[in-house]
Amino acid sequence: MKFSVCGKGGSGKSTVVALLAAEARRRGLRVLVVDSDESNSGLFRLLGFPHPPVPLMEMLGGKKGLKKRMGKKDILAEEEIRLDGIPSPYLVEKDGLGLVAIGKILQALEGCACPMGALSREFLKKLRLRKGEVAFVDMEAGVEHFGRGVEEGIDGVLLVVEPSLESMTLAERVKELASGVGKPIWAVLNKVSSQKIEERLKEILQGKGIEVIGVIPHDEEVFEASLEGRPIERGKAAEGISRVLERLMGGFSDAAPRRAVGAARGR
Numbered sequence: 001m002k003f004s005v006c007g008k009g010g011s012g013k014s015t016v017v018a019l020l021a022a023e024a025r026r027r028g029l030r031v032l033v034v035d036s037d038e039s040n041s042g043l044f045r046l047l048g049f050p051h052p053p054v055p056l057m058e059m060l061g062g063k064k065g066l067k068k069r070m071g072k073k074d075i076l077a078e079e080e081i082r083l084d085g086i087p088s089p090y091l092v093e094k095d096g097l098g099l100v101a102i103g104k105i106l107q108a109l110e111g112c113a114c115p116m117g118a119l120s121r122e123f124l125k126k127l128r129l130r131k132g133e134v135a136f137v138d139m140e141a142g143v144e145h146f147g148r149g150v151e152e153g154i155d156g157v158l159l160v161v162e163p164s165l166e167s168m169t170l171a172e173r174v175k176e177l178a179s180g181v182g183k184p185i186w187a188v189l190n191k192v193s194s195q196k197i198e199e200r201l202k203e204i205l206q207g208k209g210i211e212v213i214g215v216i217p218h219d220e221e222v223f224e225a226s227l228e229g230r231p232i233e234r235g236k237a238a239e240g241i242s243r244v245l246e247r248l249m250g251g252f253s254d255a256a257p258r259r260a261v262g263a264a265r266g267r
């Protein structure tokens, strides 16, 4: 199953991806995280890798090389992409957790990020996961990825909502856009500091026809971990994610998370 994680800038997309990845590993699933955010570059740290993977964009000769190919039907050479088929500099992997990055904007005046959107779309469309494998895609902030068709190859959209008006307003647009491309959408509330706020957000989202499948409290540990560039320890936030993963995968029986832990850690 492939899930995209989207939402407003700073709402907690990368945090939620890291929490979901850790929880899925605990349940014995093999996990691929796809970094589809062309601006931020710190996701590898949240996942506990010492360095990021070489972006897939480099495999294709960088942005210039890809631009030339964009008009052609087949951007990537392979018909199907399997997890085991991604060569090592482009995939960093440890204990059943893998990370690939689409590409990063590194220079001023480099041009728009459209080629990266096209690469994200094609990569996710061609990515074939086996039973017991799951992918989480850390999206760029906002909704442009919908316009670029990045969601075409994914199975469901997880929207991260923080307690802010902007975040709620964006939720409505994301719901429309996801429905427009026929993808199921769920929301997870993040940075929630009280029962009252949780209830209010749930009520508003329900009114917009968006189901809330989990709540992650505001957690100092999460904030400190990101500040120090290290993985999030188990704590309040990690507890909140367990239900989210269960609900996400519950609808897709072939990949339902297993309950086993310890023995399934290594590959």
Ligand SMILES: Nc1ncnc2c1ncn2[C@@H]1O[C@H](COP(=O)(O)OP(=O)(O)OP(=O)(O)O)[C@@H](O)[C@H]1O
Pocket (backbone or CB within 6 Å): 007, 008, 009, 010, 011, 012, 013, 014, 015, 016, 037, 040, 140, 141, 190, 191, 192, 216, 217, 218, 219, 220, 222, 223, 224, 226, 227, 237
């Ligand atoms: N539940 C939480 N409790 C406390 N702080 C949080 C929580 N979730 C996220 N944060 C903090 O909020 C900030 C933004 O989080 P994060 O980087 O995950 O958001 P993002 O949506 O990926 O941002 P961007 O749009 O820049 O990619 C970080 O400093 C992070 O540590």
Ligand SMILES: [Mg+2]
Pocket (backbone or CB within 6 Å): 013, 014, 015, 037, 040, 138
């Ligand atoms: Mg992020």
